[in-house]
Amino acid sequence: MEKDPDTIVEHDIFPFIRIYKSGRLERLLGTSVVPAGTDPVTGVISKDVQINPTTGVSARLYVPPHIPSHAKLPILVYFHGGGFVIETAASPTYHNYLNSLVSNARILVVSVEYRRAPEHPLPAAYDDCWEVLAWTASGSCPDEWVSVYADLGRVYLGGDSAGGNVTHHMAVKAASQGIKTKVSYYVTHGLEGAAPLVQSLKIQ
Incomplete structure (x- = not known):
C-alpha cells in the first residue's frame, strides 16, 4: 500500500x-499568538492594522497610555526574528517585549507582520517591510495613531535575528530613497541592550 x-x-x-x-x-x-489590546501590566494599547489587502501585509501598532494631546512620539519600526520562517508580530515573545519597551521608552511602535518563507521566498519579506516603513514614514499615513502622535523626525529601525537582517536592508534602502531613519539596535531577547535603547529613544 x-x-x-x-x-x-x-x-x-x-x-x-x-x-x-x-x-x-x-x-x-x-506558532503561538496573542491578540492585540490593552496590556494589563503596562497599560500599553495595541491594535492590528492591515496595510495591503492583496498581499495580507499588516502591522501591530503600540502606543503608551495617557499620551498628552500635544505629544509627538519617536517611532520604532520593528522587524521580528525567526529565520524568515517562524514567529509573527503577534507572537507572545514579541508582543510582551514591545509592551515593555513602549511602556519604558514612551514611543510608538509599528511591528511588521511580513510574509514568511518557504511559502513566500525572499525578497517577499523585504518588500513587505519596505511597504510598511514607507507607509509609516510617508507623512500621509492614514492611521490615526501615526498621523496624530508620530514624530517623523525620529524614525528608528530595529529587529532581532532575521529582523536584524531586515533592519540593515531597510536602512540602506531608506537612505537611497531619502527617508531619514536611525538604526537603533540588533538584539536578541535577553534584553541586554534594552536600557541604552530606552534612554536613546527618550532623549533624541
Whole structure:
C-alpha cells in the first residue's frame, strides 16, 4: 500500500519547520499568538492594522497610555526574528517585549507582520517591510495613531535575528530613497541592550 504523501517527510529542518511530500508545511516553533489590546501590566494599547489587502501585509501598532494631546512620539519600526520562517508580530515573545519597551521608552511602535518563507521566498519579506516603513514614514499615513502622535523626525529601525537582517536592508534602502531613519539596535531577547535603547529613544 502506497504511503500517504501528506505523512511522508521530505524536508525536516528541525526545530523550525517540516515539509511533507504533499507540500504540506508544519511549523514546529513560533506558532503561538496573542491578540492585540490593552496590556494589563503596562497599560500599553495595541491594535492590528492591515496595510495591503492583496498581499495580507499588516502591522501591530503600540502606543503608551495617557499620551498628552500635544505629544509627538519617536517611532520604532520593528522587524521580528525567526529565520524568515517562524514567529509573527503577534507572537507572545514579541508582543510582551514591545509592551515593555513602549511602556519604558514612551514611543510608538509599528511591528511588521511580513510574509514568511518557504511559502513566500525572499525578497517577499523585504518588500513587505519596505511597504510598511514607507507607509509609516510617508507623512500621509492614514492611521490615526501615526498621523496624530508620530514624530517623523525620529524614525528608528530595529529587529532581532532575521529582523536584524531586515533592519540593515531597510536602512540602506531608506537612505537611497531619502527617508531619514536611525538604526537603533540588533538584539536578541535577553534584553541586554534594552536600557541604552530606552534612554536613546527618550532623549533624541
